Amino acid sequence: MEAQFDDPILIKRYIKGDERALEALINRHNQRISSFIYSKVNDRGITEDIFQDTFIKVIRTLKKGTYSEEGKFLPWVMRIAHNLIIDHFRKNRRMPMYQGSDSFNIFSVMGDEKLNIEGQLIKDQIDSDLTLLIDELPPDQREVLVMRIYKDMSFKEISENTGVSINTALGRMRYALINLRKVISENDIILTN
């Protein structure tokens, strides 16, 4: 069929329902249209995508019966492809894509500060171990430590709330930390993330 008929005849046949006519049209112009797209985008994958989108538009227009015979088929298809290439570059300018290489990876410079799942599990474990250790402290030391670390209170506020002097609060905090370190080292507890 390819060599036998000109484009207008193939188009008429296709509009009448002959699907083989479309195959002939695509095969006839495949190389020219693909090469045209490739010359602009320089990427095989993108060429393939734009080629596909071009012919989807062609198929829709022909099936809807809105194609006019005034212009020639190939220049019309080329114009569609050209518009889609422009759309592609516009879209990419709005959303530029960066690709890392072996020597430079963008994720080594920027990253998510959140812990990963493993890190979060370790942190939860450390928090719960630490809570058990704090519960073992004498009540006055525990009270000061909890107010300072977990409630973020100043030593002035702690002294006002507990009814002791700032120096006593500071001393209790110091002993709380010493005792915690002692228990941690005696029991070989590892509290690192």
Added chain:
Amino acid sequence: MEKIYSKEQKQCDLVQAKPETIQFLLNFSKSLEITEAKGIQFETNLN
């Protein structure tokens, strides 16, 4: 005089859409049906 020939004779491959892409387009065409009702066209994809 020494003649230097490039080892890669075929520097530029012809660019063509893959057979799968063409097949996709043919299937798309077969499945696409345009119906008209009261002057409005509707696209139906019978896939």
